[in-house]
Amino acid sequence: MLVASMNPCPCGHAGDPHKPCVCAPGQVQRYLAKVSGPLLDRIDLHVEVTPVPFDDLNRDRPAEPSENVRQRVVAARERQAERFAETDTHCNAHMRARDVRRYCKPDAAGQQLLKAAIERLGLSARAHDRVLKVARTIADLAGEETVTATHVAEAVQYRSLDRSGWGMG
Numbered sequence: 001m002l003v004a005s006m007n008p009c010p011c012g013h014a015g016d017p018h019k020p021c022v023c024a025p026g027q028v029q030r031y032l033a034k035v036s037g038p039l040l041d042r043i044d045l046h047v048e049v050t051p052v053p054f055d056d057l058n059r060d061r062p063a064e065p066s067e068n069v070r071q072r073v074v075a076a077r078e079r080q081a082e083r084f085a086e087t088d089t090h091c092n093a094h095m096r097a098r099d100v101r102r103y104c105k106p107d108a109a110g111q112q113l114l115k116a117a118i119e120r121l122g123l124s125a126r127a128h129d130r131v132l133k134v135a136r137t138i139a140d141l142a143g144e145e146t147v148t149a150t151h152v153a154e155a156v157q158y159r160s161l162d163r164s165g166w167g168m169g
Contacts, residue, residue, distance in 0.1 A: 002043065006035065016051055035161070041126045044093070044134055046161040076140035092137045097129060104132035109149035117156045131155045 008014035009028040014021040021028070040046065080091045083103060089095055095103065106114060118128055132147070134155035139147045 004043075008032075008048070015048060018051065018053070032161075037124075040161050041124050041130070044130050045158040047158060048160045072141050072143075075143065076137065079140045079143075092133050092140070095133055095136075100129045100132050100136075104136040104147055106132070106135065106147040106152050107149065110135070110147055110152040113149045113152045113156070117152075121156075121159070123159070127159065131159065134158060 009021055009023045010031050011022050013019040014023065014028055023031070077091065084090060087099070089099055092103075105111075114128070114131065117123065117131070123131070131152065132155070135147045135151040138151040138154050139145070142151070144151075
């Protein structure tokens with residue numbers, strides 16, 4: 001598993017709701033283009049995280065207990081173990097292209113949404129399959145057998161660097 005982070009621009013404030021970015025647009029594009037498209041294609045989740053104000057960090061608010069999250073993950077892993085029982089695949093992340101076609105086929109609305117996202121964002125075949133794997137995992141976590149447009153939409157949302165064209169230069 002790879003977890004990485006980067007600033008959105010040289011000054012670090014692009015997209016920050018509280019501090020203005022002082023970088024020129026060309027400077028930001030050159031900065032982001034240092035991350036190659038083929039590398040980004042191999043990363044399943046790209047998530048933009050905006051700074052959290054201190055008051056929000058310090059605020060007491062109820063959060064979902066970790067045990068509830070753990071139970072969902074365990075149940076999703078059990079679904080995957082059942083799905084792949086007769087194969088050499090162990091989990092969604094390890095699916096090959098033929099497995100993606102078999103196990104990650106979205107419903108009609110999901111297919112349409114995926115098609116629109118591929119065309120609009122110019123996603124590669126690799127990114128297409130990664131979106132479907134993530135959508136399958138989202139469906140598994142929700143306890144749903146069918147990959148729907150909702151799952152596809154969430155999976156596409158996790159491709160923020162593709163949406164902005166970052167690193168594609």
